[in-house]
Amino acid sequence: xxxxxxxxxxxxxxxxxxxxxxxxxxxxxxxxxxxxxxxxxxxxxxxxxxxxxxxxxxxxxxxxxxxxxxxxxxxxxxxxxxxxxxxxxxxxxxxxxxxxxxxxxxxxxxxxxxxxxxxxxxxxxxxxxxxxxxxxxxxxxxxxxxxxxxxxxxxxxxxxxxxxxxxxxxxxxxxxxxxxxxxxxxxxxxxxxxxxxxxxxxxxxxxxxxxxxxxxxxxxxxxxxxxxxxxxxxxxxxxxxxxxxxxxxxxx
Amino acid sequence: xxxxxxxxxxxxxxxxxxxxxxxxxxxxxxxxxxxxxxxxxxxxxxxxxxxxxxxxxxxxxxxxxxxxxxxxxxxxxxxxxxxxxxxxxxxxxxxxxxxxxxxxxxxxxxxxxxxxxxxxxxxxxxxxxxxxxxxxxxxxxxxxxxxxxxxxxxxxxxxxxxxxxxxxxxxxxxxxxxxxxxxxxxxxxxxxxxxxxxxxxxxxxxxxxxxxxxxxxxxxxxxxxxxxxxxxxxxxxxxxxxxxxxxxxxxx
DNA sequence: CGTAATTTGTACGTATGTATG
DNA sequence: TCATACATACGTACAAATTAC
Numbered sequence: 001x002x003x004x005x006x007x008x009x010x011x012x013x014x015x016x017x018x019x020x021x022x023x024x025x026x027x028x029x030x031x032x033x034x035x036x037x038x039x040x041x042x043x044x045x046x047x048x049x050x051x052x053x054x055x056x057x058x059x060x061x062x063x064x065x066x067x068x069x070x071x072x073x074x075x076x077x078x079x080x081x082x083x084x085x086x087x088x089x090x091x092x093x094x095x096x097x098x099x100x101x102x103x104x105x106x107x108x109x110x111x112x113x114x115x116x117x118x119x120x121x122x123x124x125x126x127x128x129x130x131x132x133x134x135x136x137x138x139x140x141x142x143x144x145x146x147x148x149x150x151x152x153x154x155x156x157x158x159x160x161x162x163x164x165x166x167x168x169x170x171x172x173x174x175x176x177x178x179x180x181x182x183x184x185x186x187x188x189x190x191x192x193x194x195x196x197x198x199x200x201x202x203x204x205x206x207x208x209x210x211x212x213x214x215x216x217x218x219x220x221x222x223x224x225x226x227x228x229x230x231x232x233x234x235x236x237x238x239x240x241x242x243x244x245x246x247x248x249x250x251x252x
Numbered sequence: 253x254x255x256x257x258x259x260x261x262x263x264x265x266x267x268x269x270x271x272x273x274x275x276x277x278x279x280x281x282x283x284x285x286x287x288x289x290x291x292x293x294x295x296x297x298x299x300x301x302x303x304x305x306x307x308x309x310x311x312x313x314x315x316x317x318x319x320x321x322x323x324x325x326x327x328x329x330x331x332x333x334x335x336x337x338x339x340x341x342x343x344x345x346x347x348x349x350x351x352x353x354x355x356x357x358x359x360x361x362x363x364x365x366x367x368x369x370x371x372x373x374x375x376x377x378x379x380x381x382x383x384x385x386x387x388x389x390x391x392x393x394x395x396x397x398x399x400x401x402x403x404x405x406x407x408x409x410x411x412x413x414x415x416x417x418x419x420x421x422x423x424x425x426x427x428x429x430x431x432x433x434x435x436x437x438x439x440x441x442x443x444x445x446x447x448x449x450x451x452x453x454x455x456x457x458x459x460x461x462x463x464x465x466x467x468x469x470x471x472x473x474x475x476x477x478x479x480x481x482x483x484x485x486x487x488x489x490x491x492x493x494x495x496x497x498x499x500x501x502x503x504x
Numbered sequence: 505c506g507t508a509a510t511t512t513g514t515a516c517g518t519a520t521g522t523a524t525g
Numbered sequence: 526t527c528a529t530a531c532a533t534a535c536g537t538a539c540a541a542a543t544t545a546c
Contacts, residue, residue: 019514045530056516061531069321077531078523099449103380128355196502197351199495200452200470218452218470223499243451247475250448250502271533297511308535313512329512330542 020055025063027053032072032083033229038188039085043073046081071192086180086190099249107146107246111178113171114141114210118160125157125236128225136160138167142174143210151246153210154239162234163187179235180226189228197223207240220248272307277315279305284324284335285481290440291337295325298333323444338432338442351501359398359498363430365423366393366462370412377409377488380477388412390419394426395462403498405462406491414486415439431487432478441480449475459492472500 028049031037044052050060064081067073075081099106121133129137137157144152156179158166163183173182180191201221208215220241225233241248280301283289296304302312316333319325327333351358373385381389389409396404408431410418415435425434432443453473460467472493477485493500 021514047530058517059515062514075531076524078525078529080524080530101376101449103376124353124355193503197353197499198450198472198502199499200472200493202470216468218454220450220452220472221495221499241452243473247449247451247473250450251445273533299511310536311534314533327512328543330510330544332511332543 021059021062021066024049024053024055024059025066028063028067029070029072035188037083039083039184039190041083042080043083084190086184086192099246106249107151109144109146109151111175112143112145113174114143116140116167116171116174118167119157128236129157129159129233131159131161138163140166140174140179142179146246150211150242152239152241153207154237157236158234162189183234189234191226192229192231193227195225195227199223201240203240211240211242213242219243222248273311273314273318276301276305276307276311277318280315280319281322281324287440289335291335291436291442293335294332295335336442337436338444351498358501359403361396361398361403363427364395364397365426366395368392368419368423368426370419371409380488381409381411381485383411383413390415392426392431394431398498402463402494404491404493405459406489409488410486414441435486441486443478444481444483445479447477447479451475453492455492463492463494465494471495474500 037043046057046060050057071084073081074084117139118136119139121135121137126133138160140156142154143150184190199221200218203213203215203217203219220243222239224237226235228234289295298309298312302309323336325333326336369391370388371391373387373389378385390412392408394406395402436442451473452470455465455467455469455471472495474491476489478487480486
């Protein structure tokens with residue numbers, strides 16, 4: 001149903017014209033993806049859209065409800081239909097769900113800013129972000145702590161071309177909310193989905209030092225790529241997690 | 253939208269009666285959860301259901317489509333509506349998606365049966381399965397290999413009460429398909445969702461030996477609980493993964 | 505191979521209920 | 526109180542896919 005999944009409808013296009021509701025749905029989606037309609041904004045009512053596009057209200061409902069299911073819109077009875085922001089609610093943000101056991105509780109994590117600087121592009125970061133290696137990247141380093149003890153150390157890489165003046169913000173700006181939220185609020189780019197690769201590595205050098213563990217001790221290693229509209233990657237992240245008592249939770 | 257999420261509709265019940273489509277939806281869901289309609293089975297047509305329940309076809313459509321979105325049913329134009337099986341298509345089965353890199357390809361894994369035996373219940377397995385410790389469990393041990401090299405070793409624990417005669421199957425039965433599929437086909441129990449906990453551990457004893465790695469080398473450790481209808485857990489699994497060249501992929 | 509019957513998919517319409525401001 | 530907007534529920538007609546004849 002999402003952009004990355006099926007293109008069943010496109011196959012039909014060869015034989016028969018696309019359904020009215022589907023063309024409308026894609027037209028509305030384009031408004032959002034192109035930034036004409038921004039997150040939080042109220043869109044026109046069913047009747048208005050129906051009038052503008054010369055279709056029935058039922059057809060508008062179908063198009064709009066599909067976009068609600070896809071996470072592009074949300075509706076409130078009596079008020080209207082709004083553009084949705086980052087799909088990833090706190091529930092599905094794996095990074096920040098550290099648990100003691102499968103039936104245990106969630107730990108509150110504190111974010112600590114370590115550093116932010118411009119660096120030259122490198123692989124695999126540049127390749128995974130779809131940029132040539134000569135484009136500058138921002139490198140953001142952060143630490144996540146629970147009860148004062150470091151649990152996760154992560155390095156994020158973001159294209160300077162997209163995130164202009166990223167280094168003009170005070171460090172506190174990176175410590176008060178998740179990076180997802182900060183980017184959505186500041187640049188209007190919501191996070192639509194992530195790709196993640198889980199592995200285990202032995203702690204080494206700077207990482208071991210930041211996390212306060214012995215070199216050689218096992219760490220959970222997560223490589224992540226975040227995507228916004230139109231399947232465009234905008235962040236590459238490497239995380240190292242201490243998982244002695246708490247571990248990273250996921251629900252599928 | 254799923255059973256484990258919101259109960260918004262229940263709040264309304266205090267003030268106003270539940271919508272017709274919703275009561276029908278829950279009635280159809282109950283048929284599936286109670287096993288009256290089994291995975292793969294064709295359910296009655298829209299018109300038939302509408303006649304039986306004395307509601308309009310549009311109302312049946314809404315109820316049925318909601319259950320499609322929830323993963324309980326799927327529809328084929330011209331054929332009918334069928335009861336869906338395990339939600340987890342191969343795409344979302346993390347365990348069997350071992351990749352070289354975030355933009356790399358997927359590795360085909362071979363399943364090898366190691367052993368199956370009855371054991372006495374123990375915690376955390378019994379607790380996580382919602383059974384007292386004196387109930388017998390099955391312990392299934394398997395190995396997943398790529399190009400002959402072991403990548404994943406896992407131990408599954410299943411209640412003997414649910415999986416009667418689980419040990420009467422030949423080992424090959426566990427090597428030809430995923431455990432999800434085997435259980436769905438044999439016991440009619442589809443997997444609806446999983447909970448997983450990711451961590452890193454140092455290889456030790458039997459696990460290190462099975463995976464052919466040195467003791468102390470880092471392994472990805474995954475604890476998993478699988479749920480079927482009505483949020484009932486039916487499997488507890490511990491997996492140890494060698495993630496030197498290939499790692500476990502997830503999409504959110 | 506075409507035809508008919510069945511089933512879902514699309515598109516339209518109307519009326520009424522409920523929530524918001 | 527009232528207008529607005531979404532939610533529910535009913536209905537009809539035709540298109541498209543499948544299957545059996």
